[in-house]
Amino acid sequence: MSDMLQPALRLQGIVKTFPGVRALDGVDFEVMPGEVHALLGENGAGKSTLMKVLAGMYQPDDGQIIIAGQPVRMTTPIEAKAQGVVLIHQELSLVPEMSAAENIYLGELPRKSFGRVDWKTLEERSNAILKRLKCSFRAEMTVAKLSIANQQMVEIARALTVDARVVVFDEPTASLTDAEKVVLFDIINDLKAQGVGIVYISHRMDEIFTLSDRITVLRDGAYRGTLTTAETDEDEVTRLMIGRSLDLSRNEAAPDFGETMLEVRNLTCPGLFEDVSFTVRTGEIVGFYGLVGAGRTEIAETLFGLRTPSAGDVLVDGKKVDITSPRDAIALGVSLVPENRKEQGLVLQMNCRDNMTLPQVQDLTAGPFVAKGAELAIFDQYRHRLAIKTPSWKQPAGVLSGGNQQKIVIGKWLSMQPRVLIVDEPTRGIDVGSKSEIHQLLRELAAQGYAVIVISSEMPEVLRVSDRIVAMYHGRIMREFDIHEVTEDLLVQAISGIRTTEPA
C-alpha cells in the first residue's frame, strides 16, 4: 500500500547546463500514481530538456531522479523504459520505411529461434494495441503511407507495449484532429485508472484544464510553482508563465507609415496554413507571434518563393505578383533572413565579405573575374552601417558571435535593396546585449522606410519591436493587435487557441 502514497516519479533539484546556457536550474517535479500532471512553460522554458533528462537522453549535472522511492541513474532511453518511464516524443521518432507494427516494437521485436522475427505475435499484439487506440489502419501498413495524425498514434502505441509507471506525453495533440483527441484522452484516463502517472506537456490551456490534476510551471529553466487545477484558473497560470520580471518595454515610436508595400490575401498552403491575409506598410514592423509549428515560417517561405501556395494572392507595392523562386522574390525586393542562421543563412567557412555579397556576386564582375573592389565597398558600407564587429573581412563567418553573424545576414539582404524584409527569429541563440542591439537595428530599418515582418516566439521581442502583432494558432491568424491595445494575457490566449473576442 505504501506504493500508493509515494510519488511514481520524483525529480529533485535537477540542474542541467549547456555551454553558455543554464537550461534547468534546480527544478523539482513529481507525479503521483494515477495522476495527470501538466507541465507548462513558454518555448525555451526547459520543458523538453527536463523530459530528456527523465528519458535518460541527457544526464543531469546535479539533482536526483527517484522512481517508486528508489534513486536511479538512467543513462540510455532503454534503461528508462526498463524503469517504466516511457516518453512519447513531440517530433515523430519513427522509421518511415517500416511497418507500424515494427515501429511500435522497435528495438524489442518478438523473436523466434535463430533470431527470426515472430511476425505472428508482432502483428497480433500491434493490432490489439491499435484497436485499443481505435485506429482504423492495420499494423502491417508502412508508416510513410500513414497520415501525420496516424503516425502520432503509432508513436503513442509504443507507450502501451510495456507496463509503464510514468508516461510522458510531449505535445501529443499537435497533429491530431478533434475526434482523435477524444480517443487519446480516453487512453490517458484509462492509463490513469490503472495507476500510471502521466506527465502532460502542452500549450493548450483547454486541454490542460480538462485533463490534468495538477499544473507545474517552468520559466527560463527555473521552477515557478505547482498549482492544483481545480483551484486555479487560466489567468493565474498565464501570469505564472509570463512572469513580471521581464523587460516588457514596448515600441513607443510615433507611427509614420507610408504606402501598403506588401499585401497578402487568403493565402493557403494545405496542411501548413490556411486563409492568411495581412498587410505591411513601409516604415512598419509587423510581428508574427505564435507557437512553434503555427505556420509562421511557412508563410515566410511562401513569400520568398520556396513553397507553392494552393490559393491566394500576394501583392507587392499594389501589383499582383507570382513568386515561384527566391530569384523572383529578390527581384521584387522581398528578402528573407531565415530562422536558422547557421544552416540557412551563412556559409560558415566562407569569409564575411563573401557571405555578404553572395546573392549578387555574379553581378559584381570586372571582365571574367569577381570585382574585389566592389565587393569590399559593399562590405565596408554595411559593416559601418550595422556596426559589425570583426577584425577584418577575412574572418570566416563561423568564428563571429551570434549577434554579428546575424548582422552579416541582415547586411547581405539590405545590400540587395529590398522593399520588404522578413526576419525569422532574429535573436535566437543570441546573448542579451546583442539582442537589444538587433531590436534597435530593426526599428531603425523600419524608420528608413523598409516594410518589415518579424517572426518571433518570444513575447518580449514582438512587444518591443512591433507596430502591429499578428497572433497565429495552428495555421490560422487568430487575431491582429495594435501594439497599444495588446496585453500579454490576450496574446497568450490567442496563440493557445482561445477566442476571447471575435478575431479581427
Add this chain to the structure above:
Amino acid sequence: MAYFYQNPLLRWLMRNPIWGFVLIVFIFFSLSSDHFFAARNLQNILVQTSTIGLIALGMTLVMINGNIDLSVGATLALAAAFAVDVQSWAMFATWGNWQILPAVCLALLVGILMGAINGFIVWKTGVDAFIVTLGAMLGIRGLVFVYTGEQSFYAMNFAYSDFSALSVGPLPVLALIFLLCVLAVHWLLSRTVHGRNTYAVGGNREAAVNAGIRVGPHMMINFMIIGFLAALSGVLLSTQMGAATPNLGRDYELWVITAVVLGGTKLTGGKGDIIGTLGGVLAIGILRNGMNLMQVPAFYVYVILGSILIAVLFLDKRFNRTADGGLRL
C-alpha cells in the same frame, strides 16, 4: 491508371521498376540476337552475374544500414590471392585435393576480418563509412601487391580450376552458390531481427537509438557479411581463371553500387531489398552479355549503363518529390 493498381503483377512492377527493365532488355536481345536465348548463354549470364551479384547482396545490407563499402574489390583480390597461394604451401603438400579446404577457409576468414576492421572503425570512431572504406580500399589493395609481389598466382591443383566447370543438373555450380546466397541474405534481411534493425538504423538512426537498438554491432555484422561475400566472390572468380592477379576486382565496387542503386536501394539508407538488387545485377549482366553478342564495343556498354543509372534516379526523384515537404531547394 485504375487498371494498373488492380493488376497485382503490374503493381509489383511499379514498385520494382528494374524488373520491368530486365524484362525489356531480355525480350529485346532474344529477338535481336540468335545466340542470346540459348540455355548455354543463359547459364553463362548467371555465372558472369554471380561475381558482382554476391558482393551486391552484401552491399545491399550495408547501404540499407546507411553505410557504404568501397573496399570490396580489394578484399576480393586479397581473398583470391590467399585462396590460390595457400594451396601450394609446403605444409599442405601431402593433403592432395584437401589442400583446397584450408586455403578457401583462410581466404573467407580474411574477408570477414577485413569487413570486421571496417565495421569496427566505423562503429568506434564515428568516421563516415565512405572515408573509412576508401582508406581500406587503398590499404588492402596495397597489401595485395605486398603479398603477391606484383605477380599473379596460378593454381597448381587442377581440381580447383575445374570446380567452376561443374554443374548440378542444368545449373552451373557457381550460379547455384549465388542463388543460395540470394535466398540466405533475403531471408536474413526480411525475416530476422538483425535484418529489421538494419532497416531501422538506416531509416532513422535517432529513432533506433531511442528505441534502445545497439547501432554499432549491427553495422559491424553487416560489414563482416559483405567482407565474407566479397571473399567468396574472389574465391569463385579465381577458380574460373585458375589464377589470382593483383589487379583482380578493380572497379568492382562501382559496378556493385550501380547494381544496388538500380535495384532501388537508397544511398541514404533505410530502403531497399534483395529482390531489387537481384534485378539490378541481372540488368547489368544481361546488358553486358547481350551487347557483347551483338558485337557492340564494350565502351558503349559503359555509356548506356551510365545513362540508365542517372535516368532511373531522376525518375525516382520525380516520384518521391513530396518527401521534402514541398520546399523548393
